[in-house]
Amino acid sequence: xxxxxxxxxxxxxxxxxxxxxxxxxxxxxxxxxxxxxxxxxxxxxxxxxxxxxxxxxxxxxxxxxxxxxxxxxxxxxxxxxxxxxxxxxxxxxxxxxxxxxxx
Numbered sequence: 227x228x229x230x231x232x233x234x235x236x237x238x239x240x241x242x243x244x245x246x247x248x249x250x251x252x253x254x255x256x257x258x259x260x261x262x263x264x265x266x267x268x269x270x271x272x273x274x275x276x277x278x279x280x281x282x283x284x285x286x287x288x289x290x291x292x293x294x295x296x297x298x299x300x301x302x303x304x305x306x307x308x309x310x311x312x313x314x315x316x317x318x319x320x321x322x323x324x325x326x327x328x329x
Contacts, residue, residue: 235260237273265312266305278305298324 230252231239243251262274269276283297302322309315 230254235262235274237275263309263312263314265309265314 228247228251231243232254234253236253236255236257239251239253243249243253257272260274262268262271266276268274278301280295280298280301283295283301285293285295287293302324306317306320306322309320310317
């Protein structure tokens with residue numbers, strides 16, 4: 227089992243460390259080594275994690291089972307383009323995590 231992670235900012239690593247690894251996952255990097263990239267209005271740049279409220283976006287069912295949300299996709303594209311435009315990060319350094327509820 228993984229015991230030390232070196233990729234994620236320590237703030238991002240807190241959730242999997244606690245809930246997946248039951249507090250046993252260590253972080254081998256410091257927050258100073260993972261500075262929030264420019265190009266996004268981070269709520270707290272010292273902790274580069276953000277939840278973007280999309281409460282008004284409408285979801286549609288493509289085939290009655292599979293869902294998609296065009297407004298969510300547009301918002302993601304806008305954020306990623308902003309990050310790439312500034313140039314602090316490359317496309318292979320960006321991860322978009324989208325939680326969803328299984329019916």
